[in-house]
Amino acid sequence: MVKWIIINSLGEEIRKIIASQGKTAFETWKTLEKSFIVSHERRCMEIRKKLNSLKYNEEQDINIFIATLQNLIDELENIDHDMEPSTKAGILNRALPENLRFINVFQYKHDWNKL
DSSP states (O other): OHHHHHHHTSOHHHHHHHTTTOSSHHHHHHHHHHHHOOOHHHHHHHHHHHHHHOOOOTTSOHHHHHHHHHHHHHHHHHHSOOOOHHHHHHHHHHHSOGGGTTSOGGGGTTOGGGO
16 A cells, blocks of 8 residues: 555656566665665755855846855755865855955854855
């Protein structure tokens, strides 16, 4: 019964693949987990890549940019470890275009929350 519920809650493409993978609901669930859950290390790497490639576009609202930056940092800190405020300030500085780097973000490197 439970396996039937799991199988029938999937989309057609995935259902075709998963239906024959496990004899029990538990085996079916484990197959789904292995297929769709991203590993801890891989997720950390993906977030770091996003942080390193994040660039502020001057046509974008600065508040949205800062919120996006903070969300990525929060997510990384939740699954990995806390970042030093100076590291966060460095990420922000790299994300700003040259003409906006006159704003000295390093004055906030010890108190990220003032940004």
